[in-house]
Amino acid sequence: MRDASFSRRSALNSENVMRRVRRTTSAAAVATAGLFMASILGVGVAPAGATTLSGKGVISLTQQALSKEKTLHYVVVDSRSNSKTVVTYAGNVGRSSGIQTITEKTKFGEGKATIIVIGSRSYVRGNLVGLRFLAAFPQNQVVGLVGKWIEVPSSDHSIYQNLAAAVTLPSVFNEVTLGGRLVDAGLVTVSGHEYYNLRATTKVVGTGSAVSTLLVSSSKPNLPFRYSVITKTAKQTETVHELFDRWGESLSVKAPAGAKLYKVRSTTAVI
Numbered sequence: 001m002r003d004a005s006f007s008r009r010s011a012l013n014s015e016n017v018m019r020r021v022r023r024t025t026s027a028a029a030v031a032t033a034g035l036f037m038a039s040i041l042g043v044g045v046a047p048a049g050a051t052t053l054s055g056k057g058v059i060s061l062t063q064q065a066l067s068k069e070k071t072l073h074y075v076v077v078d079s080r081s082n083s084k085t086v087v088t089y090a091g092n093v094g095r096s097s098g099i100q101t102i103t104e105k106t107k108f109g110e111g112k113a114t115i116i117v118i119g120s121r122s123y124v125r126g127n128l129v130g131l132r133f134l135a136a137f138p139q140n141q142v143v144g145l146v147g148k149w150i151e152v153p154s155s156d157h158s159i160y161q162n163l164a165a166a167v168t169l170p171s172v173f174n175e176v177t178l179g180g181r182l183v184d185a186g187l188v189t190v191s192g193h194e195y196y197n198l199r200a201t202t203k204v205v206g207t208g209s210a211v212s213t214l215l216v217s218s219s220k221p222n223l224p225f226r227y228s229v230i231t232k233t234a235k236q237t238e239t240v241h242e243l244f245d246r247w248g249e250s251l252s253v254k255a256p257a258g259a260k261l262y263k264v265r266s267t268t269a270v271i
Contacts, residue, residue, distance in 0.1 A: 061222035073246035082236035208233035
């Protein structure tokens with residue numbers, strides 16, 4: 001379930017490193033690990049003398065590139081050590097519409113949900129765990145909705161906002177908020193392609209820390225490629241990896257047939 005407290009600020013800021021606050025990701029989950037991530041993900045450091053830009057320069061190029069894009073595909077894998085929980089998000093999104101599937105695997109069972117957003121309307125279908133914990137439907141209203149396509153208008157603000165986050169291209173990056181100071185922008189090579197490597201370390205609750213990385217293509221268009229976060233606290237380690245690809249592909253999203261309008265009235269859901 002998305003953290004309802006996330007801040008919808010500009011997706012990129014030259015003074016900070018990106019932080020994603022997702023449905024099941026703690027607000028502590030922030031930015032990435034330079035050489036450490038390089039060692040575990042097979043990233044090579046660019047040779048000495050390679051041209052680099054400042055963090056501000058990379059951010060500026062990325063903002064310009066994002067403003068011109070119309071569609072995007074992404075996959076996020078979020079895992080937590082103490083609960084053995086793994087959540088996977090996969091989305092195909094455009095400027096005003098998109099579709100996202102979510103699967104959450106825990107020791108207590110599996111949650112599934114599919115979300116469609118078209119303008120001011122959102123649609124969701126899921127199992128019991130998916131609707132309750134991934135889509136954030138009230139507990140006393142979930143049972144009768146399992147397995148059905150449910151339409152949620154933007155007037156149902158809290159549920160709509162939770163569903164619509166990261167299901168349109170602007171909201172994908174609006175959901176990436178900023179915490180911690182940008183400390184580096186070097187060059188790395190992944191599978192033969194060169195990327196700017198933005199990284200930072202941020203303190204979290206108690207003695208914890210979050211190390212994060214954002215890789216941005218060094219060639220035009222300067223689009224994000226991978227975002228990773230490792231957050232360590234006394235209780236757990238949370239790891240988030242997000243890949244962005246298939247920019248500009250054709251996208252057609254249609255409202256599901258037979259969807260029932262969802263309205264909250266007192267403690268009863270009316271559909």
